[in-house]
Amino acid sequence: MLPQLKLDDLLTELQARLETVRSTRDRVHALLEAVVSIGGDLDLETVLHRITEAATTLVDARYGALGVIGDEGEHLIQFVTVGVTQEEIDRIGHWPHGHGILGLLIKEPRPLRLHDLAEHPESYGFPAGHPPMRGFVGVPIRVRDEVFGNLYLTEKAGGGDFDEQDEIVLTALATAAGVAIENARLYAAGRRRERWLAASGEVTTALLSGRAPADVIALVAERARQICDARLSMVALADEAAGTFVIEAAAGPDADRLQGLRVPLEQSVALRVYRSGEPSSLLEGQALAGDLEVGPVLIVPLGTGTAARGVIWVGNAPDAPPFRQDTVRLLEAFAGPVTVALELAERRSDAERLTLLEDRDRIAKDLHDTVIQRLFATAMTLMSATKLIERPDVSLRVRRAIDDLDDTIRQIRSTIFALQTPPDAEGLRSRLHTIVDAAAESLGFAPSVRLAGLLDTAVDEEIGEHLLAVAHEALSNIARHAHAGEASVNVDVGDSDLTLRVEDDGVGIPEGGRRSGLRNMADRAHRLGGTFTVQPRPEGGTRLVWTVPLPSES
CATH class of the missing domain: 1.20.5 (Single alpha-helices involved in coiled-coils or other helix-helix interfaces)
Structure with a gap:
């Protein structure tokens, strides 16, 4: 019987070892399939999800997560989860970035299992509402010499503990994951640089080819959003006289709500960037346009020192990861040529x-x-x-x-x-023409206009405002009551007075009609020390004469 027993034990041992070899072979095959799977895509978000899914499959874990560490290496900036329902995420809330179990793996980037955490004084602090963990294993993911993030696996199938083999498999997967992540990051960086080169050339060409500045600024906002893969972007120019930033252009959702918005300089997070000329990346931006909230924000200056014009602002959703340093450098490099091109375009416009x-x-x-x-x-x-x-x-x-x-x-x-009036200046002459042109629609014909004298230089602002109001009221009266086919507006600026004559060939002023408009015109003349007369024309119609003295040059 003794030889028989020894043979049974030997066969049992052999069978166990064969099972181990078969299991190891299956794990190696599964690991190879996982490595091929995670290397089959170049989109970083997709790669992170595939790594997490592959890790949970390899070690039979119910829950898996991949935490991405920020550039400063002190806290998590992104979490990719597998096996966690939205209800559980809502119950857990925010992960304890930089504290407790997750913080321990950031401080000590090495493989850790549940028994390692139990012996460590800093391995405490589950998030509120987090379910109890009966098994845990975590391994760092390195990209070259940089710790990119950590893989976290919990709840092994069957309720057992994660063993040394699980740790070895995850470590091997993490090595391959580092290569896949680096490839995805390099691919994304290359695409961003392509967009940066194309956008810089497009904006510079648009500015130097004479396109309207407003169109070019809108193009800058759209291209900045594309370069940074941002949800929203804006170009805000500083109005020092008014003490505000004016959002000249915005791109992305809710852009229409931001267009033209004025933000006080002292209340804006962009003030420091505008004053210092240094870019700033924030984990959370201020609320915009009431209920419009944003998450991570990146702000770069448009010019520095005396050449400072404003800022380019890009932002993402509240739950998005912050902008990386390579994105900051790209946007800053994009803003530089844009500032130069804006300056050159302005100089060319001044020369023209x-x-x-x-x-x-x-x-x-x-x-x-x-x-x-x-x-x-x-x-x-x-x-x-x-x-x-x-x-x-x-x-x-x-x-x-x-x-x-x-x-x-x-x-x-x-x-x-x-x-002699600058082409872009809105003088009294042009404002008066605007009023007459606007009245043509209600009149059904275009009144004739005759303007004589130094209308834009000899007439001060107060008299000019009264003149515009009287001309508007007179033309409105003709449109409502005169039934005229012709009308004329004549303004003569003499050495000492200004005279406005408005004539029409209509039915004249009926007896007993309303006189509120005429009283207003007379009141304006008397207030300025002038006169106002209304009389019928010999050939039919009405003539209004409004005369006021001009201030003496002394």
Whole structure:
């Protein structure tokens, strides 16, 4: 019987070892399949999920998580989980970044199992609502010499403990995972650099080709969002006089709510970036536009020192990981050429404006020194000739021609004054034309306009505002009551007074009609020390004459 017993024990031992070999072979096959699986994609988020799924499968764990460590290596910035329901995530809430069990693996990046944690003084601090763990194993994932993150596995199938073989398999998987993660990061960085090069060239070309600045700034916001893979981006330019940042362009969800928004300088997180010229990456940004909340934020300056113009701001959802340093460098590099291109475009615009003003000044001088002088000489000649004309009808015609020449001279002088106004300045002359053009729609025809004198220089702001209000009221009255087919607006700026004449060929002012508009115009004239008259025209219609004195130059 003794030899038989020894043979049975030997067969049992042999069978056990064969099972171990078979199990090891299966694990090696599974590990190889996992390595191939995690290396089959270059999207970082997909790679992280595949690593976590492969780890839970290899060690028969119910729950798996991969924690990504921040650039400063002190806390977790991202968590990828497998086997955890949304209800459990909501119950657990935030993971204890940098504290307790998870913090221990950050401080000591080495394989750890449950019995190692039980003996360590810092292995405490489960999140509130976290279910009890009957098994745990964690291994670091290294990318070159950098600890990228840690794999956490809990609850082994069958309720057993994770053994040394599980630790070895996970360590091998973590090594392969480091290579896959590095490849995915390099691929993502390469794609971002491609977008950066394309965006920089596109924005610079757009600026230097003469596109409208507003369109280019909107393009900057969109390309900044793409470079950083951000949810939302903005370009905010500083208005030092008003003490605010003006959001000139925004891209992404809720961009329409942000466009044109003004943020006080002192209340904005971008102020330090704008003043110092140094980029800033924040884990959590301030709320925007009321209930619009953002998570991680990256802000880079547009220019530094006296050339500072504003900032480029990008943000992600509240639960997104913070922006990495390579993204910060790319956006900062993108902002540099954009600032230079904006400066060059502004200088070119100034040069074009100066050239236009020089051309206008030259034309104005030619009109004044040549055309007006010749017309004036012709009028003087005709005036002297009238004394020699014996026929009254011929003399009358000549006098009318002289009056026409005087009117032409006044019109040319008015044109000279308009030429001397900067093209982008909204003077009183242009505002008055805007009112007349707007009235054409309600009138059904375009009123004639005649503006003579130094309207933009001799009329102060107070009188100008009253003039615009009276002209608007007069044209509104014609549209509502006159039933006119023609109307004219004439403004004469003399040496001491301003006169506005508004005429129409309508039905005139009926007896007993409302006079509130006319009283308002009369009150405005009297308030400025002037006069206001309303009278019928001999050929039909109504003539309004509004005259106010101009302030003396002394």
